[in-house]
Amino acid sequence: MSNVDQHEVNQGTASEEDETVVAIIGMAGRFPGAPDLERFWSNLAGGVQSMRRLTDEELLAAGESAAALRDPRYVRVCPVLDDVDRFDAGFFGFSPKEAAAADPQHRVFLEVAWEAFEDAGYDPVRAGVVGVWAACGANSYLAHHLATSAELMQTSGEALLRHAAGDMNFLATRVSYELDLRGPSMNVQTACSSTLVALHLAAQSLIGRECDLALAGGATIELPQLGYIYKEGGILSSDGRCRPFDARAKGTVYGSGAGAVVLKRLSDAKRDGDTIRAVLKGSAVNNDGSKKVGYLAPSVEGQARAVAEALTVAGLGARSISYVEAHGTGTLLGDPIEVSGLQQAFRAHTEERGFCGLGSLKSSIGHLAEAAGVAGVIKTVLALQHERLPPSAGYELPNPNIDFGSSPFRVVRELEAWPRGPQPRRAGVTALGAGGTNAHVILEEAPPAPPTPPPARAWQLLPLSARSDAALDAVTARLAAHLGARPD
Numbered sequence: 480m481s482n483v484d485q486h487e488v489n490q491g492t493a494s495e496e497d498e499t500v501v502a503i504i505g506m507a508g509r510f511p512g513a514p515d516l517e518r519f520w521s522n523l524a525g526g527v528q529s530m531r532r533l534t535d536e537e538l539l540a541a542g543e544s545a546a547a548l549r550d551p552r553y554v555r556v557c558p559v560l561d562d563v564d565r566f567d568a569g570f571f572g573f574s575p576k577e578a579a580a581a582d583p584q585h586r587v588f589l590e591v592a593w594e595a596f597e598d599a600g601y602d603p604v605r606a607g608v609v610g611v612w613a614a615c616g617a618n619s620y621l622a623h624h625l626a627t628s629a630e631l632m633q634t635s636g637e638a639l640l641r642h643a644a645g646d647m648n649f650l651a652t653r654v655s656y657e658l659d660l661r662g663p664s665m666n667v668q669t670a671c672s673s674t675l676v677a678l679h680l681a682a683q684s685l686i687g688r689e690c691d692l693a694l695a696g697g698a699t700i701e702l703p704q705l706g707y708i709y710k711e712g713g714i715l716s717s718d719g720r721c722r723p724f725d726a727r728a729k730g731t732v733y734g735s736g737a738g739a740v741v742l743k744r745l746s747d748a749k750r751d752g753d754t755i756r757a758v759l760k761g762s763a764v765n766n767d768g769s770k771k772v773g774y775l776a777p778s779v780e781g782q783a784r785a786v787a788e789a790l791t792v793a794g795l796g797a798r799s800i801s802y803v804e805a806h807g808t809g810t811l812l813g814d815p816i817e818v819s820g821l822q823q824a825f826r827a828h829t830e831e832r833g834f835c836g837l838g839s840l841k842s843s844i845g846h847l848a849e850a851a852g853v854a855g856v857i858k859t860v861l862a863l864q865h866e867r868l869p870p871s872a873g874y875e876l877p878n879p880n881i882d883f884g885s886s887p888f889r890v891v892r893e894l895e896a897w898p899r900g901p902q903p904r905r906a907g908v909t910a911l912g913a914g915g916t917n918a919h920v921i922l923e924e925a926p927p928a929p930p931t932p933p934p935a936r937a938w939q940l941l942p943l944s945a946r947s948d949a950a951l952d953a954v955t956a957r958l959a960a961h962l963g964a965r966p967d
C-alpha cells in the first residue's frame with residue numbers, strides 16, 4: 480500500500496471541516512440541446528447526441544457559401560447552441576446599442592453567472608468578497624458580424640468595439656463590473672483546459688482567503704454556427720460524430736456552450752446551511768514541457784503527473800475513484816495517449832482492473848473548447864447528485880489501440896447506477912489544453928445534509944421577485960411547473 484493509500488485509510492473517510500476543502504454550491508449552464516441543467520441531465524441520461532444536421536437552406540441563411548456546400552467533404556452537422564441572439568439587456572442595464580455590440584459569449588456567460596448565483600441562493604452583491612475566474616474563445620462575432628457593418632465601424636471604431644463588444648480579455652472583469660463584485664477577477668486562457676484551470680485557481684483563492692465566494696466557468700460560442708469541410712488527418716470528424724475511445728473514432732466536432740459553478744469553503748458552506756452539490760477534494764495544473772512529439776501534441780507523462788498530483792492533494796488513492804470524466808476528443812491516437820496517462824497515475828496505487836468508469840461529454844455535445852472543462856465538471860456533479868453514470872453516447876467497440884482489459888478503466892456504455900459504498904463516491908475530471916497545460920480535479924459527493932425539521936405550518940409562503948411583471952409571471956410559471964413535476 481502506498482503512502483497515499485494509507486493516508487486515505489487514516490483520514491479520507493473522516494468528515495472534513497478544514498478550510499482546504501471547497502464546496503460547489505451552485506451551477507448553471509446552457510449547452511447544445513439543453514437550455515438548462517435539467518434538460519442537460521435528461522439528455523445525458525438518455526444518451527442523446529445533440530449534433531444537429533443542418534439543411535442547405537439553414538446553412539446558406541447562416542452565411543455559408545454555395546461553393547462550400549458543393550464540396551463532397553462538407554459535413555452538415557453542428558452542435559448548435561440555441562438563442563445566442565437573445566439577451567436580457569434591461570436586466571443588466573445595457574442599452575440596445577451596447578447589447579447589440581456585445582459578444583454573445585459575454586452576454587450568455589453574464590446570464591449564466593447570474594443563474595449560478597441564484598442556484599446557490601446568493602445575491603452576489605451581498606455575499607461578501609466574490610472573485611471571478613473565467614474563459615472564453617476568440618470574438619468571432621466581431622469578425623463575422625460587427626466588422627461587416629461599415630456604419631458601426633465608422634461611428635464606434637474597431638478599438639472601442641474590441642473593448643466594449645467583448646474581447647476575450649474582458650470576460651471576467653465584465654461580470655465583476657456588472658454584478659459589483661470586489662474580489663479577484665481574471666481571465667484564464669489555456670486553450671481547451673481553460674475553465675478547469677479557472678476552477679483550480681478559484682479554489683486556491685478561496686483556500687488562501689482572498690475571497691469568500693468564487694465563480695468559475697466560461698463560454699465558447701462559434702459564430703456563425705455552421706458545418707465544416709473535413710480534411711484527412713485533421714482533428715475534425717468525417718461524419719459529424721465524436722466517438723471517444725471507440726474503434727470508429729474519426730475526430731471531434733466543435734460546439735458552443737457556457738457553464739459556471741459557484742464555490743465556497745466547505746466549512747463555511749456547512750456553517751451557513753448552503754445546499755452543497757459536491758465537494759472539490761483536490762486539483763492540479765501543470766504543463767507538458769518540450770518532451771513530446773510537437774507543441775500541440777498531448778503527453779502521457781504530463782497528464783499522469785497532473786492526475787497523480789491531484790490525488791496527492793486530495794489525500795486519496797486511485798482505487799477510491801469510481802469514475803473519470805475524460806478529455807476524450809475521439810481521435811484514434813489522442814484517446815490512447817490519455818488512457819495511458821490515466822493508467823500510469825492509477826497504477827502507482829493499485830493493479831486492480833475495470834473498477835473505474837470512463838466517459839467523455841464530447842460524445843454528447845461536441846468539443847466546447849475553452850468551456851469544455853466546466854461542462855465536464857457540471858456533468859460529473861449531476862451524475863453524483865442523481866447517483867447515476869450516464870453513457871458515453873454512441874460507444875460500441877473499444878479503440879484497438881487501448882487495452883481496456885488490463886487497465887483500471889471501462890467505458891460506460893449505458894445509464895447505470897452509481898451506488899454508495901463504505902466510502903463516498905468520487906470522480907476525476909480531466910481537461911487538456913493545446914500547448915500542454917493539463918488540469919485534473921477530484922470531486923466527491925456532497926456530505927449528508929443535516930435533518931430538516933418538520934414544517935411548523937401546513938402551508939408555506941414562497942416569496943418571488945423579478946424586475947418586471949412579465950419576468951415575475953415567467954418565474955411563477957417555472958416554479959409551478961417545478962412543483963407540479965415533484966409532488967413529493
